[in-house]
Amino acid sequence: TTTYTLTVTDNNGCVGNITSVTVKVHPPVSIASITTSTDTVCQTDEAKIFVDVVGGNGGPYVLNLNDGTTVGSPFTIRPSFTQTYVINATDMCGSPAATDSIRITVIPYPENNFISDIREVCAPGLVSFTELSDDTENLYTWNFGDGGFANIKNPKHQFNNEGVYTVSLTVTTPFGCKTSKTVPDMIIAHPKPIASFIVEPEVVTMMASEVKFTNYSQYASQYFWHFGDGDSSIFVHPRHHYKTIGEYEAMLIAVTNHNCRDTTWRTILVENIVSMYAPETFSPNGDGINDCFRLCGNGIDPHYFKLSVYDRWGNRVYYTENFDVNAECDSCGEGSWDGTNNGDKSLGDRYMPVGLYKWYCEYKDLNNTTYKKSGNIRLIR
Structure with missing residues (x-):
């Protein structure tokens, strides 16, 4: 601040009134600090930038970004990539602008793309899931829709009951950026049949070697019989003659329309009664x-x-x-x-x-x- 004094003297040496004026000079506008709620954010997440301006006429101040956008303090950003924000501050007196900057680092969201080795399974059946990204440090949270969960990148899961299951996966980076994906009706678990049969009689002789097979299987549409002596049948209730003595394991494979299978066996004894x-x-x-x-x-x-x-x-x-x-x-x-x-x-x-x-x-x-x-x-x- 400076005081200026004015003295006026005429040609006769007469001195007039002395006048003085004080001129107050404000300090230049400057940015005291730029701070942020966080200098690292997930892509398009929100961050606030605080700008503290001093000097000039004490305000109000005008804040402009490099692209000409006028902002206040604080102002909110949602960056999609890492960038530096340059801020220009001026006052209403036309003081020279002050400039400062702050860098905001953006962490991209993780990839989340997964597949299964099969879509339809016979319950209980095992399904392998694969997350297709190259990331190795992320955290994985699987929900298989049947009450089952997993926390590894490429899990295997057994679906024990028939039904249609929606599978979801959440991938989280070490910083905490998350991507979630849900595939509705991704896995269909079909019921398995129940293979069951009886044989009459279970012990036969060479003179009376016919065995009657009665099928009590459930939920099946096809039947494959193997009598243990090299012969087979696809009838529902077959009969079979054994030609040599011995012990035979008769096997029934029951198959549904979705190719789900169940297998059971019975022992048949062919005796040699002389x-x-x-x-x-x-x-x-x-x-x-x-x-x-x-x-x-x-x-x-x-x-x-x-x-x-x-x-x-x-x-x-x-x-x-x-x-x-x-x-x-x-x-x-x-x-x-x-x-x-x-x-x-x-x-x-x-x-x-x-x-x-x-x-x-x-x-x-x-x-x-x-x-x-x-x-x-x-x-x-």
């Missing part, structure tokens, strides 16, 4: 009734069978190694004695006389066990 039947009389008279003597039975190996017939003097009148598993017990043909002395009247062999004859038989069962049996056969007319 029996031998020998008639006590036969009458080879050509009337078609009981004309031949034949041994028949169950569980006999047709590849090892020896039958001999002897008269009362020990002469062998008949011998065969033929055992026909399908022949009726009173039938003639290969493996039966027709009452002649060589077992084939078509060759001209003579009929043996009426009387009692002795037979001996050696044979094996299907387990390779050897048996020896003998008995009497009476030839009548």
Whole structure:
């Protein structure tokens, strides 16, 4: 501040009144400080900038950004990228402008794009999820829509119950910027069928080897049977004949329209019950009734069978190694004695006389066990 004094003197040396004036000079306008509520924000998030201006005529001050925008203090910004804000401050007296700046760092929101390896699953079924970004430091919060959650980038989740599930993911950067994404009806979990069946009977013999399979499966539309002996069927309620002795695991695969499957098994035992039947009389008279003597039975190996017939003097009148598993017990043909002395009247062999004859038989069962049996056969007319 300066005081100026004015003294006026005329040519005669007369001095007039002395006048003085004081001129007050304000300090220049200056920006004392620029502060912000935060110098780092998530993209398009809000920040406030505070500008403290001093000097000049003490205000009011006019604040302008570089683009000419007039702002107050504080003013709000929502930056989408990192940038420096330059602020020009002036007063109403036309003082030279003061300039200062502040830099605001912007953290971009994280990527959030995820997929699943399958969309439809059979419950309970496992689904793998993949978040496709290259980020490795972010935090991940999954919600699978069935009450299940996960906190890793690429989780696997098992959907235990049928239904349609909406999946959401929130990705958070270390700074706290979040991106959330929801995919409605992303996963469809179909119900699995229930495979179930019974077998009747569970134990069979070679002479009665048919097994009836009754299907009690639920929610299935297709059925695949495997009987354990190489044979199969696609009928709902099949029947099956087992051809050899042994223990078999019969398997049923029940399948729904959505290709969901369930499998179950039952054990079937095919036993070898060995029996031998020998008639006590036969009458080879050509009337078609009981004309031949034949041994028949169950569980006999047709590849090892020896039958001999002897008269009362020990002469062998008949011998065969033929055992026909399908022949009726009173039938003639290969493996039966027709009452002649060589077992084939078509060759001209003579009929043996009426009387009692002795037979001996050696044979094996299907387990390779050897048996020896003998008995009497009476030839009548």
